[in-house]
Amino acid sequence: MLMGPTGVEGFMYPNEVELQWSVLIVLYPFITGLVAGAFILASLERVFKVEAVKPTYRLALLTALAFLIVAPLPLQMHLGHPERSFEMYLTPHRSSAMAMFGFIYLWYLMVVLLVEIWLDYRAEIVHRSQTSKGLLKFVYTLLTLGSKNVSPGALRLDDRVGYIVTLIGIPSAFLLHGYVGFIFGSVKANAWWSTPLMPIVFLFSAMVSGIAAVMLIYMAVSWYQKRPIDMRCLDTIAKYLFYVFLIDFSLEMLDLVHRIYEADESFHSLDFMVHTRLFFSQVVLQIWIGTILPLALLAVTQVRTFTEAVRRGIYASAGLLTMVGIFAMRWNVVIGGQLFSKSYLGYTTYKLEFATREGLLPSILLMILPFLILWTLVKLLPPFEERHSL
Amino acid sequence: MKDLSRRQLFEKAGRFLILSNAAAAALNSAEPNPYSTADHWWGMTIDIDQCIGCGNCAAACQAENKVPEEFHRTWIERYQVQGDDYQHPQVESPHGGREGFTPLPESAAKSFYVPKLCNHCATSPCVQVCPVGATFESPDGVVLVDESYCVGCRYCVQACPYGTRFIHPEKQVADKCTLCYHRITQGLTTACAEACPTGARKLADLKDPKDPVHEFLRTNTIQVLKPQMATGSKVYYKNLDGAVR
Numbered sequence: 095m096l097m098g099p100t101g102v103e104g105f106m107y108p109n110e111v112e113l114q115w116s117v118l119i120v121l122y123p124f125i126t127g128l129v130a131g132a133f134i135l136a137s138l139e140r141v142f143k144v145e146a147v148k149p150t151y152r153l154a155l156l157t158a159l160a161f162l163i164v165a166p167l168p169l170q171m172h173l174g175h176p177e178r179s180f181e182m183y184l185t186p187h188r189s190s191a192m193a194m195f196g197f198i199y200l201w202y203l204m205v206v207l208l209v210e211i212w213l214d215y216r217a218e219i220v221h222r223s224q225t226s227k228g229l230l231k232f233v234y235t236l237l238t239l240g241s242k243n244v245s246p247g248a249l250r251l252d253d254r255v256g257y258i259v260t261l262i263g264i265p266s267a268f269l270l271h272g273y274v275g276f277i278f279g280s281v282k283a284n285a286w287w288s289t290p291l292m293p294i295v296f297l298f299s300a301m302v303s304g305i306a307a308v309m310l311i312y313m314a315v316s317w318y319q320k321r322p323i324d325m326r327c328l329d330t331i332a333k334y335l336f337y338v339f340l341i342d343f344s345l346e347m348l349d350l351v352h353r354i355y356e357a358d359e360s361f362h363s364l365d366f367m368v369h370t371r372l373f374f375s376q377v378v379l380q381i382w383i384g385t386i387l388p389l390a391l392l393a394v395t396q397v398r399t400f401t402e403a404v405r406r407g408i409y410a411s412a413g414l415l416t417m418v419g420i421f422a423m424r425w426n427v428v429i430g431g432q433l434f435s436k437s438y439l440g441y442t443t444y445k446l447e448f449a450t451r452e453g454l455l456p457s458i459l460l461m462i463l464p465f466l467i468l469w470t471l472v473k474l475l476p477p478f479e480e481r482h483s484l
Numbered sequence: 485m486k487d488l489s490r491r492q493l494f495e496k497a498g499r500f501l502i503l504s505n506a507a508a509a510a511l512n513s514a515e516p517n518p519y520s521t522a523d524h525w526w527g528m529t530i531d532i533d534q535c536i537g538c539g540n541c542a543a544a545c546q547a548e549n550k551v552p553e554e555f556h557r558t559w560i561e562r563y564q565v566q567g568d569d570y571q572h573p574q575v576e577s578p579h580g581g582r583e584g585f586t587p588l589p590e591s592a593a594k595s596f597y598v599p600k601l602c603n604h605c606a607t608s609p610c611v612q613v614c615p616v617g618a619t620f621e622s623p624d625g626v627v628l629v630d631e632s633y634c635v636g637c638r639y640c641v642q643a644c645p646y647g648t649r650f651i652h653p654e655k656q657v658a659d660k661c662t663l664c665y666h667r668i669t670q671g672l673t674t675a676c677a678e679a680c681p682t683g684a685r686k687l688a689d690l691k692d693p694k695d696p697v698h699e700f701l702r703t704n705t706i707q708v709l710k711p712q713m714a715t716g717s718k719v720y721y722k723n724l725d726g727a728v729r
Contacts, residue, residue: 107600109647178635191613281609
């Protein structure tokens, strides 16, 4: 096939040449996935009583919050008319999957995450509001929301309500990210996206990325604060990462095998794409480097005994590779789904710009922002200190 | 001719003035037949055999609707199919066919033109996904965009199986064929249909029992684009080849 001057190969419908959703929309499922995954890791301790991961409970919640605050920003920056985005709250179109984003987001932020974090930290916030000075005292006093009762009865109530909120939070986290998968999976016009497996694959990949992210952040923060890493905790997180990753990989392979075996009208087009334009990001980055390699590394730690230092090295490598793999997966879904024509007769190219509104630079800044927020949160609400019993 | 006295002249002139005034008043007061959305259900018919690929329709649409140069509310595709290889047709649409096509060299391939536009689907995927309801279906069956409401999220562009939508580069809102709504509600036809020299594309009012569309649908082999999408497309093609995507 001939390559046109605009990077088009074969025939595209004339309006299709330009991609509609850019790298900013790649960030959106990547970030919400981290939120949902981090929260589910936190719920392991709270609801499923996996005591070993307790050291990361609070860190996971703060990580989820830091990323959740940033989650709507790439969407907002992408809109042609961001000043009208509030209309989605005022006059949502009920048949639109996208219209539900604001409500699911607000539910998750206001009803689940903030409430759970506040309840868990309330006793410490009250204590700090009494012992801090200056601006910090003012901030902590504000954070108490006027609730300064830290009697044993009140704390028991906090704990009980927090437990219920986590119970509500688990399906909410599933909803948050499964819903993102539905936004793509329900577009019948796009053969790359349209599959009922999409929400499930998104959900499991979210758990994978969230668990890997919290594991890496835990190791990084421990190293930075010169705290010893709780190896029982790290081993347990790595074990969960391995199992969830296995399910995620199996689901993705199921989707792939199904497409190959069924070989419907879109198959030739998608197959060509995977072997050409998406070969590096899909086959090399996502499948080999970002999935099979970290799975193999994690598998080795399950069957062989290594020293703590080696295990830490393996977990860090596997975690980083996992993040690369999950980002590549989001990229391949969002960008890959727009590289081929809906006529199945041609392909276009995505031109990633740098310092433009939807370029690489704002994307990098958007990915740094959650870490700055997390750094502030960790300073304000230390996740590792002994719980204050008043 | 009889000479008129001054008195008779005034009498006749007076009568003339009164009558012409009354006639003018009557004409003015006669309500022009108001457009009622409930009386229409718009679509379009396209006769593939009649299309000569001149591109007049696409050029007329661009001029009528001020369509940005690099985008298309309607366009024409030229198909070439070799033998039985209908799965791999050669398709082209330079500048959306606005400037016509260069003649093909003699070949064994079957070739034909396919005009494309928004299918004004009765169950439009674009309308379904719009998060604020800026894209809507009018009661008379035309899919329209409220420019003052669209947030520019581009979900509708993704959802359209036919590639008929785009984001207006200056307005930053979704743009598409309106079936010349500003014309058809005034009793005119669309700019593309008016410009078509062979009558290959015709505006159709499916609620008008006298509209030739009924005869067209009854007596010809009719197909819509991508029927498997089940969008309730209202652009009906006569003799559409199986190779068309």
